[in-house]
Amino acid sequence: MLLGPSLAVSAILFAIGVAGVLIRRNAIVVFMCVELMLNAVNLTFVALSEVHGMGGQIMVFFVMTVAAAEAAVGLAIILAIFRHTQSVDLKSLNLLKG
């Protein structure tokens, strides 16, 4: 049974994604780390769908759709930011800082 090991691998991948979001300053790399976290969650869904039925795999479908929509809109936002500040460094986004 691969259920327990799959959950462990997905936990490690999710934690690596969280570390990337916390550590990196490049907005695009932070975005890729969010995709990595979504992938880890997909692995959890698929692993549990072996025990609890097809609902998990259908949920992976919806997660992938939301991820694709999020990637399109997020990258458009990053492009707009780049046009504004000429960089994608998250340090340069301090407009709302008092």
Added chain:
Amino acid sequence: MDVVQIVFWCFAGWAILSALLCVTRANPISSALWLVSTMFSLAGIFILLHAEFIAAIQVLVYAGAVMVLFLFVIMLLNLEETPRDWNRWMFWLAGAGLSILLAAQLVALRGYSPQRLANEFSSMPSPDPGLVFPEGAVARQAVEARGVVGALAEPLFQGYLIPFEITSILLLAAVIGAVVLSKKRL
């Protein structure tokens, strides 16, 4: 340890190694390529978990479409490699520490097994997990009767029809939003 488990741990090690490299590379292009490698290894794990259709979709949609979008934007922005700023070691330490804490909490789930959850779920002593959770066996029968795609399509277009239709509205909104955001002058 049988062959399936050995292959599983090969794919798992590959996934974790490429995820680590994706997070630590300074160049965004190599980051993106290591992320593609992670997604391929996850597709291999999906096949081992009997989710062949999801594995195909993972390669087509994630490793294909989404990552090409990322690479296009990276090339469009013409980013140069930013030198590492070692004054930020506090950030690195805090980020790594927090995520190791989170990983330790989540890895505790590895003890999860159908038998254990069945014990907690039902009042009988040591029940059969196949009887407490019949959905898994039903799904396996559906795969045998209608194939991988058919077993997935039937609940998707019956029980989950309305969420499926709402997804199309979400995609339409995303398309309009992306065009509005990235066009200079409407």
